[in-house]
Amino acid sequence: MKLKMYLALALLFCHFSMLQAQDDLRWLNPLQNPDENFVHGQGWPGLDYHRLPDEAETKVRKAVWNLSRHAAGVKLKFNSDAEEIKVRYVVSSRQSMPHMPATGVSGLDLYIHDQYDWIWVRGSYSFGDTIQYTFPLKADKITAKDFDLYLPLYNEVTFLEIGVDKNASFNFISPSNEELPVVVYGTSIAQGACASRPGMAWTAILERMINKPMINLGFSGNGLLETPLIEYMASVNSSLYVLDCLPNLVRNTFTEEEVTKRIIAAVHALKAKKPETPILMVEHAGYTDEWVNDERKTAYQSRNNLSKNAYRLLIAEGIEELYYLEKDELGLTMDGTVDGTHPSDLGMDQHAKGYYSIVKEILD
Amino acid sequence: MKLKMYLALALLFCHFSMLQAQDDLRWLNPLQNPDENFVHGQGWPGLDYHRLPDEAETKVRKAVWNLSRHAAGVKLKFNSDAEEIKVRYVVSSRQSMPHMPATGVSGLDLYIHDQYDWIWVRGSYSFGDTIQYTFPLKADKITAKDFDLYLPLYNEVTFLEIGVDKNASFNFISPSNEELPVVVYGTSIAQGACASRPGMAWTAILERMINKPMINLGFSGNGLLETPLIEYMASVNSSLYVLDCLPNLVRNTFTEEEVTKRIIAAVHALKAKKPETPILMVEHAGYTDEWVNDERKTAYQSRNNLSKNAYRLLIAEGIEELYYLEKDELGLTMDGTVDGTHPSDLGMDQHAKGYYSIVKEILD
CATH class of the missing domain: 2.60.120.260 (Galactose-binding domain-like)
Incomplete structure (x- = not known):
């Protein structure tokens, strides 16, 4: 009984100490x-801590809307x-x-x-x-x-x-209107999988490297160059639009024609609304198991070929301020992912460095 | 009822298919x-998949013995x-x-x-x-x-x-007796925290870089340069002994005298049993929050000073084949850990590269 009483008193004391500690804080x-x-x-x-306006719920697919609630x-x-x-x-x-x-x-x-x-x-x-x-x-x-x-x-x-x-x-501190943000539309990799902490997503590392605001529109498994998303991007006054969706367009559900169509439509739509804003098209960074998986190697390489061809077509059309970042410049090494697809902090660091030169060149 | 029956049949079918698939495998x-x-x-x-013999249970502290069950x-x-x-x-x-x-x-x-x-x-x-x-x-x-x-x-x-x-x-494939292993005695960092997968612990990366067998005696929070562990190390015919325990010797429970004593005793004990085997003493790699935490910065720096002084004393004594790896050579950067102490894959890669030159030089 005595022990129980002491325990109860001790607990009560802890409780008051905690309240006391909390009291000294301003929340x-x-x-x-x-x-x-x-x-x-x-x-x-x-938007609270969300990434798309609430009205997007009726405009984008359910999966995209759910992911837009994430605070990436x-x-x-x-x-x-x-x-x-x-x-x-x-x-x-x-x-x-x-x-x-x-x-x-x-x-x-x-x-x-x-x-x-x-x-x-x-x-x-x-x-x-x-x-x-x-x-x-x-x-x-x-x-x-x-x-x-x-x-x-x-x-x-x-x-x-x-x-x-x-x-x-x-x-x-409120966001400044002086500097236009870089807007990144991408996949799980852009959203930040699998950084060990939020500051190690490649977008976050790059943000610190260039000291400019960035907006992360990475949607895990759902960066599909879809019209509503491109329209949302185009509604943001930006210093640069980044299109980094190829890792979600390798599936067989997307024919080669469809992938090319989506790339070209995305660039056209952005340029129609914001002709002056540069666009950076980014290749698939590759799979780190490509040496033991011919299928996956072929899949990403074929998408990168499509992407390069689409880029050439767009340039030939006369589209200006259109830039291109190749897989090899992204520099993802064999040990840079946790699962063959998603960069660890090592791969994230490689991505950020790969992005840095071209993004700095575009923005300067 | 009909639906239930179909479901039951479908489940039964799945079960048989799985059995069938398992049957084709040799386990x-x-x-x-x-x-x-x-x-x-x-x-x-x-040892099954353990890292110390069962008899160690009576010779090392409980925490070390428990951690020695881990398959690092x-x-x-x-x-x-x-x-x-x-x-x-x-x-x-x-x-x-x-x-x-x-x-x-x-x-x-x-x-x-x-x-x-x-x-x-x-x-x-x-x-x-x-x-x-x-x-x-x-x-x-x-x-x-x-x-x-x-x-x-x-x-x-x-x-x-x-x-x-x-x-x-x-x-x-059985272990070969031809190549003597590198034996690493260390802390959580040597054990592998916080690599995203086992192949990304720095010991594993280094092992692939040097193509030599390694033995991981990293014990999370418990790499304390203790006599029984040094004796276990000395009982292994090795190409190199690595002492990387400073991150667990920064606590105030260990006086400066005690740290120096343990370093010197460890080197003496190894050299007494295996005079020809080189020893590599390694500094604390630093804390990645050192810019905002003077205490932690001072703590690791003071240990590194002790370590360097102990190294000088040992060299002055005439100890041969004793090497030293400094913090700066380990090259851990501000963003290389997940929590200020434990390297992410990025920090692990930095560690492995930091180790590589000196280990290669010693072994060649």
């Missing part, structure tokens, strides 16, 4: 004021002098996959951005009904800071709050 | 014949002309971790080895009570092949069988 919800947009990496305002490429930016930043949030789906850890599927990444450099901030985490991250900042040199907080790559965020000490400064 | 258990050893990556025969660095080698290789196996612990996917914690990796090259083979997998991998080989050029099958990095394998077509050739 901020970036969606609290609907008139102000603090969410980055989106083509349209007022969605970020929060804020400035704070806090010595510790906490985030608590809730996601709607499974927290990990067999080939992608919870830190990538459902985790966060925090970077400090000063004028020239990015500094990664380690977070300790606990995955549960509410996921919690704590980011300590214990470096003397670093005081007031601009932060980029990357949201989960493969999950929907239904609730999120950031907690800092009551005495710490904290300001969310 | 092979590499442990079936206790007189023949087909398991690679171990210092002693007859343990491999099977075989030759076969099968067009499809299946593996079914059972593990004893949790199949994934929040920062390391099931494919790394509990998965397999298959590589083909010809005289000069390694070719990675993609496997499709299903994780359940019994884990199953299917590795298709659909390349015309590839016929009879030598395979390396890497077992799970962070789990114990309690049962394993390989299935090939009845008409396919299949032979397990």
Whole structure:
């Protein structure tokens, strides 16, 4: 009995200590004021942490709409002098996959951005009904800071709050209208599978390399160069449109004619709406099991041939500001994926470096 | 009722088809014949898929013994002309971790080895009570092949069988006594956290780069340069001993004197038993959050200073064939880990490259 009483008292004490600790924190919800947009990496305002407007539900296939709820490429930016930043949030789906850890599927990444450099901030985490991250900042040199907080790559965020000490400064930063974003339409690879954390998707690495905003329209298994998506892209004022859908167009359900038709139609549609905006067509990066699977090797190579031919046709037609990134420039090596298709952080790093030269050249 | 009957018939049919498919396979258990050893990556025969002899249970700490059950660095080698290789196996612990996917914690990796090259083979997998991998080989050029099958990095394998077509050739390959192994004593990083698959642990990458056998004595959180482990190492005839334990010796529980003492004692003990065998001392690779955490930066730097000083003392003493690998040569970059400590595949690739030059120089 005595032991039970002590235990109960101890638990009560823990409970109060936790409440106390929570009390010292100021919790901020970036969606609290609907008139102000603090969410980055989106083509349209007022989307919570989603990637397509709610009205898209009637315009795109169900699978695309579901995937558009995932927060891939969605970020929060804020400035704070806090010595510790906490985030608590809730996601709607499974927290990990067999080939992608919870830190990538459902985790966060925090970077400090000063004028020239990015500094990664380690977070300790606990995955549960509410996921919690704590980011300590214990470096003397670093005081007031601009932060980029990357949201989960493969999950929907239904609730999120950031907690800092009551005495710490904290300001969310709104997206700037000055710099037009790079808009990427792609597959699971563009969405971020299988990065170990959100900051390691190739789009996120590239974003830090070029220091320009990016919008991730990667839809796992569903980057099919479809008309509604191209129309959504064309509605965003962009510095560059990237079309990286070939990995989802290798299936036999898509004939060679159909693939060529979709590529050409996509470029035409984008150029019709935004003639000045450059377009980058990207080849299939290859399968890392191509040495033991002739079928898969032939499948991606044939798509890359179609893509190259379509590019030549479009150039011959007189389309301007149309660029092309070849498989070999993407530089994915044999050990760069977890499953033959989806890059690990190693493959993501290779992708980002492969993209960098041409994207920088286009944007400069 | 009619529907139910059709369903029942359909299920029955599926069941027979599966039995039929299984019947066409020959299932092979590499442990079936206790007189023949087909398991690679171990210092002693007859260990099943473990890394220390059973008698170690009374000699090492409980945590080390438990971790020694994990199959990190343990491999099977075989030759076969099968067009499809299946593996079914059972593990004893949790199949994934929040920062390391099931494919790394509990998965397999298959590589083909010809005289000069390694070719990675993609496997499709299903994780359940019994884990199953299917590795298709659909390349015309590839016929009879030598395979390396890497077992799970962070789990114990309690049962394993390989299935090939009845008409396919299949032979397990025994470890050769000709080439002495490199023996690595280390921490979670050496054990393989957080590679996305077993072939991406740095020891595995390095093994393929140097084409020499390696023995992985990495013990997550428990690579503490302890006497029993050093004695086990010294009992293995080796081409090189690697001491990579500093990441577990940064805790305050280990005074500076204690760390220095353990390093020097380890080198003395190895040299006493195997004076001719080179030893490579390795620095802490650093924490990738060092820019925002002065404490962690100071902690690893102080250990590296101790290590360097100990190395100088040992050299001054006249110890021969003692080598040293510095943090900067390991080349871990800011984005090379998943959590500030444990390398992703990107960091693992950096580690392996960092090790390569010096290990090659020592062994050649």
